Amino acid sequence: MDSLTQIVLGAAVGEAVLGKKVGNKAMLYGGIAGTIPDLDIISSYFTDTVTAISIHRGFTHSIVFAVLFAFIFGWIVSKYEIYKNIKGWFWLFFWVFFTHSILDSFTTWGTQLFWPLDLRLAFKTIFVIDPLYTVPFLVFLILAMFQNRTSKKRRFYNNAGLIISSAYLALTFLLKWIAFNQFESALEEQQINYIQLDTRPSPLNTTLWSANVATEDSYLLANYSFFDTKPITFESYPKNHHLLGNLVENKKVKRMISISEGWYIISQDDGNLYFNDLRFGLLSLEPKAENFVFKYKIEVDNLGKLTFTEEPKIGRDGKKLLLDLWIRLKGN
Template sequence: MDSLTQIVLGAAVGEVVLGKKLGNKAMLYGAIAGTIPDFDVFASYFTDTVSALAIHRGFTHSIVFSVLFAPIFGWLVSRYETYKNFKDWSWLFFWSFVTHPILDAHTTWGTQLFWPFDLRLAFKNIFVIDPLYTIPFLVFLILAMREKRTSTKRRFYNTMGLLISTSYLALTLVLKWISYSKFEAALDTQNIAYLDIDTRPSPLNTILWSANVQTEEAYLLGNYSFFDSQPITFDSYPKNHELLGHLIEDESVKRMIAITEGWYTITKQNDSLYFNDLRFGLLSLTPKSENFVFKYRLDIDASGNFTFNEAPKDSRDGKKLLTELWQRIKGN
């Protein structure tokens, strides 16, 4: 999830663990702890694109990280804070650390919660930024902050924030199941034979859902809104995996295919090959658009090594997408 959401979650968890004893200071440390797992993003400054993608939401988003580093941070804080209980501080950091990847596991990218095992949890039932999850949570956290640390209202507000956010997260799982059923029914009605289907919510909401459907030669992309009145339609995107040729044996290509779990297409533009990650869809709802959210040009660097370079994005595409989403959410 986005940084604000993780800060709010971490602060609420900090309040649960040490709020009675430390008041807002518990929220502060919980908020700080809630952002620490995302420090893995700095890997992009020190390594290649593929390695950075593999590292992202890996070790720092695991139970192992939470167990190993919670006592370390707990010990450090207990050394300089007036409240010296090492065990309490360790619990605060542990729960703030571990709830971060548990929440991230519900997004499209997912997390390697059980690192070092090669298993990425990605339930894909909530977008990385969802106002309906974050805003009520934030409001109740602010209300709790305004109360004295011993106040029953403070605990009530914090508990309500956690309950409402968790209930909404559970609701998104139900919405995902309903939308998945709609996509399955549409494929059956249209007599489309498929190998696999993958669904996710569109940006900023859980009303409009997107599906990637794998067939023998292509991927079909479709959208469904709970306000739709017309049948679901699918746009076909050829896999073109054969365009990779001998590059399919390159270790970087193999790693990228593993990262995308096989949901990718290859396109050729101006004699350059592009690797398109289908998991995050398109920056446009225009039929047959090739403007994928994550698109990488395959290059050879000065040392002769094979590299992936992310294609630049145009800020106008984001604004256009928001307009298209709003129209599409209202139904087809």
């Protein structure tokens, strides 16, 4: 999830663990701890694209990290804070790190919670930024912040934020199930033979859902809003996996295919090959659009070294997409 959401969650969890003991300092340390696992993004400045993608939401989002670094940070803070109980600080950092990873597991990217196992947990029920999750949570956190640390109101407001946000996360499973059934029914009605169906919410909401459908030689992409009155339409995109040729045996290519969970399209433009990750969809709702959110240029130098370079996104595409999503969300 986005940084603000993780700060809010971390602050609320910190308050739940140590609020009665240290007051707003529990929120402060919880908020700071809520951002620590995402520092793995720094790896992109020191490694190649494929390695950076592999690392993202890996070790720093695991139970191993939560236990190990909760002890380290808990020990450090207990040395200079008035409250010296290392066990209390350990539990604050552990639960903040752990809940950070659990929340991220609801997104499309997911987390390697069980690192070092190469298993990514991704429920794909919520977008990385969702105001319906964050805003109410933030309001209750602020209300709690201005109460006395031992007051019942403070505990009530903080618990209300945690309960309401958690209930919303639970609701997203139901919404995903409904959307999945709608896509599945549409495929059956249109007599489309498919191998696999994958769904996810569109940006900033859980009303409009997107689907990737794998067939033998192509992928079908579609959108469905709970306010739709017309049948779902599927746009076909050829896989073009054959364009990789012998590159399919390259270790980095194999790793990218694994990271994308097999949901990828190879495109070609001016003699250049591009790897398009389908899991995050397109930057446009226009039919037959080809500007995928994550698009990587594949290059091989004279020495045979292969590199992936992410294509830059155009700001105006993002702004137009948000406007189009708002219109599409209201029904077809």
